[in-house]
Structure formats: structure tokens, C-alpha cells
Amino acid sequence: MNDTFMKEKPIFPLLTSMALPMVISMLVSSLYNIVDSLFVARISEEAMTALSLVYPVQNLINAIAIGFSIGISSMISLHLGAGNRDRADTAATLGMAMSILHGIIASIVSIAIMPSFLARFTTDETVIAMGVTYSRVAFMFAVIIMAAMSFEKIFQAVGRMKITMIGLMAGSVCNIILDPLLIFGIGPFPEMGIAGAALATGIGQLVPVVFYIIVYFVSPIPVKLRRSCLRPDGKMALQLYSIGVPAALNLALPSVLITFLNSLLASFSQSYVVVLGIYYKLQTFLYLPANGIVQGLRPVIGYNYGAREYDRVRKIYRTAMGMCAAIMVAGTVLCLALSGQLIGLFSSNAETIAIGTTALRIICIGFIVSTISVVVSGSLEGLGMGVQSLIISLCRYVVIIMPLAWLFCHFIGSDGIWNAFWVTEFITAGISLVVYHKSVKMA
Template sequence: MNDTFMKTKPVFPLLVSMALPNVISMLVNSLYNIVDSLFVARISEQAMTALSLVFPVQNLINAISIGFGIGINAQIALYLGAGDREKADISATHGMALSMLHGLLCTLIGIAIMPGFLRRFTADESLVSMGVLYTTIVFLFSIVNMANLAFEKMFQAVGRMKTTMAALIAGCVCNIVLDPVLIFGLGPVPALGIAGAALATNLGQFVSFCIYLSCYSTADLPVRLRRKHLRPNAVLDSKLYAIGIPAILNLALPSLLVTFLNSLLAAFSQSYVTVLGIYYKLQTFLYLPANGIVQGMRPLVGYNYGAKEHGRVAKLYRLTLGLSAAIMAVGTVLCLTISGSLIGLFSSNPETIAIGAKALRIICLGFIVSAVSTTSSGALEGLGKGMPSLVISLCRYVLFIMPLAWLLCRAFGPTGVWHAFWITEVCSAAIAFVVYRKAVAKK
């Protein structure tokens, strides 16, 4: 397969061709996240609260799989751009093996820590029981999830975006179809409640995994998994982790943030914790499509950077920034105009709806400017510059929002937490712009 199109095709149609399948995939994935939550909310608001409490740990597991996958993606793209196919093969092989090892460790550690983790935020044993049941089932498929993400990033690195789109959509559709069947029961299938939601998630991931295996065995890819490359290679593995660890931390920081915010909000009312969980479900419908554009950009900037096409790297960054900001503008309008209806999808509790509507109207003020941080971090990861990307995320998720939320919460109550979101995005955008410019200036 010829991969030179990534440095010869005009920038705009190239980015669109790479990003559009990802955007479609992310929209379907966002729809799955929302539909899955809607079905869980129909069990009870208590079940929705349980999902809100387990979100940080579940997000951490996803961060490990996606973050290390970004390292795989960047290394393959950089080596292919430089014309070194053997090192691209080694990167793919080691990336897959290490991803599956990560999955095993996440299964064992995740199941062990969940009871104690949940009891830090609630004394309600029924909430703890639901959370433990859900996460135990989900974590049992961590190896499959890790392998899925390794395949996804490998296919994306060589421009096979339609394959990743097909695999993700198939898994999400399977999950959406199975959710009501397994949660509420149908015919001979018993009603499994929150366990059914977890099982539907696992079966959807398994469908995606089977598609990747099938496509890999039949596709003519410029990069292959080879047994001979499984021997230790400390230098290359260190490069995978040099990109992957900052990317993992970038994606894991929201887990730390949500855990911190839950501890602040739980002191006022469980409804605030529920609203925060609902917000993170809703915002995926914006940030995941925007992330789809960033995913399309990432292998392109890596390939062109490896090929010394720095002018094209700059054009790709600017175009991605504009498209991401447009998506976030749509989200801002929706949250300002129909915030109550959006929260009402997940709860019939008038108190929760009132709190959530106010929260969305405040938080969305930072949506558009957040495109600067997300685009800059994604571009830096594609260029193999993991540490500058981590600096941006640390500012966004730790250095700014946590102190601001703590201070504003004490001054204005829980409403202060919502204001901390948009103030943080403004400050982080300024930092991200400076960090990105300095990092790319070092060629």
C-alpha cells in the first residue's frame, strides 16, 4: 500500500478524508454513550449515580488504552514518513504486546480497588454494590479493549480510517441494540439491570475486535505484526512510553478531576454528583467528534514532520483548530438554549434538572476556546512531543481548575465549581498556544 499520499495530497481534502470517518465514528460513539446512559437512568437515578461514581476509574482504564495507542500511532507514522518500515513494524508489534499486558494489569488492579474507591464517596451500600458489579464485568474485558485500541491506532497511522470507522460503529450499534435486551430482558433473556449494561459494552468491544482481526488478516497494510520483532528493544519501547505516558496522563487527568470535584459536590447534595456525571456524558457528543478531527490530524502531522514537510504541519494545525472550534460553537448554542431538556433526558427529578440546566449554561462558556488546548495537545502528540502536550493538560486539569473549583466553591457554593470550568479553558488556551509555538519551533 502506498502511504505517500499523506505528504502529497492537498491539505484540506486530505484532512477531511482522514477526519470524516473518525468524526462519524465519534458521533456514533457519542450516541452510544448517551443511549447507554439513558437506559441506565431508566433503571433508577441511583443507578445513574453509580455510573457517575465509577466514571473516574473507567476513564482511567480507557486513558491507558487510548494514551498508549497514541504512542503506537505516532511512532508508526513517524517511521513510515522517514521511510523506515522495519522500525514501524517493530513499533506495531511491541505496541500490541504491551497493550495486552496493560489490559491484564488493569483487570487485576481495577477489580481489587473498586469497593474501597466507591466507599470514599458514598455510605450507601446499594450504590457500592451496583458500581462494583458494573466495573467487575467491564474490567474483565480490558485485554480486548486494549487490543482494540492498539489495532485502531495502527490502522489510523497508515490512513485506514474507514476500517476503524466500521469497527467502532459496528461495536457501538451492537451495544445499543443489546442494551435494552440485557438491561430489561426480552423473551428468554432475563433482566440483568446494570450488569446487562456492562455485558452489552463488552460484547460490543468483542465485535470490534473481530472486525479488526478480519481486516488485518486480509488487508495489504504497510505495517505488520511480526513474531520475530517480539524480542526486547529497550530503545524503541522507551520511545513508545515517552509518547504514550504523557498521552495517558493527558487522558487520565479528567479522572483525577472528576474524583476531586465529586468530593466537593457530594458535601452539598448527591444531585450535584449526578449532574456532573450527566455533564460528562453529554459533553462527549461534542468533544468526541472534535477529537475525531484531531485523530485525523495526528498521523498526518507525524508523517509530514518525519518527512520534513513543516509547512504542511502548520496548515494542518490551523485547519484542525478551525474545524474543532466550529463543533464547539454548535455545542455552546445547544447548551444555552435547551439545557433543561438535555438534563431531562437523564433525570425526572426537578431538583437535578434545575441544577443541571444552570451548570450547562455556565460551563459551555468555555467550549469554543477549549479547541485551542485540545488541538495543540493532539498536534504535539502526533509530532512525538509528549511532554509539552502533558504540560497543557496539567494546566487544564490540575493547576487551574482544581484550585479554582476549591476557592470558588467556598465563595459561591456548588455554582462556583461550574464557573471554574470556563475560567480554566480561557487560561489553558493561552498557555497551550505558547507551549505549542515553542515546541514546534524546535525542529
């Protein structure tokens, strides 16, 4: 398969063709996340609280999977752009093997720490029991998650975005169908409660892996998984980690932030913790489409940078910025106009709806300007500059927002935490622009 279309096709049609399948699949994926939460919320508010508390660890596992696979994708794209297919094969093969190892470790460690982790945030035995039950089932699929993400990014690196779209959508639809069947015991299925939600998620993650394996053998791609590439290669491993570790940390940092914010919000009431969990479910519906554009951006910008097509790199960057900004404008309007209704999808508790309505209206002030840091981070990862991308994410999720949230919380009260979100986005946007222009040198 010829991959030179990445440096020959006009920019907007190219980026649209690469990003649109991912935007569609990300929307379906975010819909599954919301539907999953809706069904869990029907079990009880304790179940929703348990899901909110487990979310940071679940997000950490996903961050490791996605982050390291971004390293795989970046190295494949850069080497294909430079015309070095042997090194691209090595990146794919070695990266897949390392991802599977990461999955084994993540599964064992996460299951072991969950009881004590949950006990740090609640004394409600029902919530703890539900959280442990959910996590034991869900985290058994960590290896599957790692393999799925590696396959996804390998296909994306060679421009097969429609394949990954089909894989992601198939898994999400499977999860949506299985959720009510396994949670409530419909038809021949046993009533499993919150464990059913976890099992539905795991099976939904297995479906793309099976699909990717079939497509890999049926429809050839420029990159091959070769046994000969499994030999030790310190240089390639270092390159994969130099991009993958910062990318994983970028994605893991929200978990750190959520854990920190939960500790602040728990001092007000459990409703605030629930609202934060609901917000992060809702914001996936906004940021996952933007992330779909970024996923389409990474292989294109990396390929063209490797091929020294610097004018195209600049145009790709600007086009992606405009596309993401349009999504953020739509998200801002929705959150301002329908904040109460959105929170009401997840809770019938009047206090929770009131708190959530205020939170959404304040946080969404920073949505549009967040476009800058999202696109800059994705561009830097596609160009193999993982450390620079990490700097931006550290500012966004730790260095700026945590002290601001603590400070605002003590002087303004609970609403201060919501205000810390948009203030952080404005500051991080400025830092992002400085980092990008200092890091990316193009003749």
C-alpha cells in the same frame, strides 16, 4: 499500499478524508454512551449514581488504552514518513504486546479496588452494590479494550480511517442493541439490570477486535505485526512510553478531576454528583467529534513532520483548529438553548434538572476557546512531543481548575465549581499557544 498520499494530497481534502470517518464514528460512539446512560437511568437514580462514580476508573482504563496506542500510532507515522518500515513494524508489534499486558494488570487492579473506592464517595449500600456489580463485569474486558485501541491506532497510522470507523460503529451499534435486551431481559435474554449494561459494553468492545483481525489478514497494510519484532527493544519501548504515558495521563486526568469535584459536590447533595456525571456524558457528544478531527490530525501531521514537510505541518495545524472551532460553536449554541431538555433526558428529578441547567449554561462559556488546547495537545502528540502535551493537560485538569474549583466553591458556592471550568479554558488556551510555539521548531 502507498502511504505517500499523506504528503501529496491537498490539506483540507486530506484532513477531511482522515477526520470525517473518525468524526462519524465518534458521534456514534458518543450516542452509545448517552443511550447506555439513558437505559441505566431507567433502572433507578441509584444506578445512575453508581455509573457516575464508576466512571472515573472506567475512564482511567480507557485513558491507558488510548494513550499508549497514541504512542504506537505516532511512532508508526513518524517512521513511515522517514521511510523506515522496519521500525514502524517494531512499534506496532511491541506496542500491541505491551498493550495486552497493560490490560491484564488493569483488569486485576481495578476490580480489586472498586468496593473501597466507591465507599469513599457514598454510604448508600445500594449504590455501592450496583457499582461493584457493574465494574466486575465491565473491567473483565480491559484486555479487549487495550487490543481494540492498539489495532485502531495501527490502522489510523497508515491512513485506513474508514476501517476504524466501521469497527467503532459496529461495536457501538452492537452495544446500543444489546443494552435494553440485557438490562431488562427482553425476549430470550435474562434480566441482568446494571450487570447487563456492563456486559453489553464489553461485547460491544469485542466486536471491533474481531473485525480488525479479519481486515488485517484480508486487506494488507504497510505495517505488519511480526514475531521477530517481539524481541526486547529498550529504545522503542522508551519511545512508546515517552509518548504513551503522557498521552494516557492526558486522558486520565479528567478522572482525577471528576473524583476531586465529586468530593466537593457531595457536600451539597447527591444531585450535584449526578449532574456532573450527566455533564460528562453530554460533553462526550461534543468533544468526541472534535477528538475525531484530532485523531485524523495525528498521523497526518506526524507523517509530514517526519518527511520534513514543514509548510504542510503548519497548514494542517491551522485547518484542524478551524474545524474543531466549528464543532465547539455548535455545542455552545445547543447547551445555551436546550440545557434543561438535555439534562431532562437523564433525570426527572426537578432539583437535578435545575442544577444541571445552570451548570451547562455556565460551563459552555469555555467550549469555543477550548479548541486551542485540544488541537495543540493532539498536534504535539502527533509530533512525538508527549511531555509538552501533558503540560497542557495538567494545567487544564489539575494545576488550574482544581484550586479554582475549591476556591470558587468556598466563596461563591456550588455555582463556583461550574465557573471554574470556563475560567480554566481561557487560561489554558494561552498556555497552550506558548508551549506549542516554543516546542515545535520548523526550519
